[in-house]
Amino acid sequence: MKIALVGYGRMGKIIDEIALKRGHEVVARLKQTPTAENLNNPDVVIEFSLPEVAFDNIKACLENGIPVISGTTGWLERKPEIENIAVQNETAFLYGSNFSLGVNLFFALNEKLADLMKNVDAYSCQLEEIHHIHKLDAPSGTAISLAEGIIKNNPKFEAWKLEDTQEKQLGIFAIREDEVPGTHSVYYRSEVDEIEIKHTAHNRNGFALGAVVAAEWIKDKKGNFTMKDVLGL
Structure with missing residues (x-):
């Protein structure tokens, strides 16, 4: 081509x-x-x-x-x-x-987990993304896609926001660090444990x-x- x-x-x-x-x-x-x-x-x-x-x-x-x-x-x-x-x-x-193929599989996994967690009230949800210091936008497009996947499958959330999750607003921590190609994590936390799914890119x-x-x-x-x-x- x-x-x-x-x-x-x-x-x-x-x-x-x-x-x-x-x-x-x-x-x-x-x-x-x-x-x-x-x-x-x-x-x-x-x-x-x-x-x-x-x-x-x-x-x-x-x-x-x-x-x-x-x-x-x-x-x-x-x-x-x-x-x-x-x-x-x-x-x-x-x-x-x-x-990335891995990230798109991660998107599918994220949506499945969001659907599983929608009726479990003991857990709060939080997203985190880490990228290199040259990245101009925050949160990353990948983090927004993850948040939208959760919102679509979990009626507890209506929108996303930067920083902490608050009520119906799903929080995304956006961190800029060195030359990190891209790391994305989704956490579900309760008083007794934590479930985390994570994708780490090693290069571009x-x-x-x-x-x-x-x-x-x-x-x-x-x-x-x-x-x-x-x-x-």
Whole structure:
């Protein structure tokens, strides 16, 4: 496939390496706003940029009829607009807060545990995420996805918030530390014990590989998708 990379930071460079190893051609490596000219006619765009420019980047690609895989977090209040643009332009959009296979299995496990705990009143729930000091948004997109999975399956919670859980608001501790690629934990605590599920990323390669696999999967499809579709979860 011909792949255009929009946003060429740490993740973009790792995705570049993996795409080439998997036999694809990278036809654009952009740090500026994508246009029909500088995208160089790709089959798909993989977008890992910054929260403040993600919407415009994705919109420009979709309006040129190019499917987009996006892993940029911190802009999701405008995601419904993007999904409408994808449909209007008869192309495809896939957003992932995290493309790692392990994390997407963790999402499924988290939802199952939330469903099991919904009628057990002795336990409170708290989330924690740890990332490198360069990460601009907090909480992470992955932590938000975990929180939304709990809220969907446990009627005790109606929304998430930073810091401590309070009544119907599920708490997320966001910690920025050294060069940590990403650690996410979900705790259920009672007076007598604690249940914890945890995912620890050792490097960014898993995220990058998942994004390339998603790009391979989305070619020639139309509509809006998630990693659940890619992995059949």
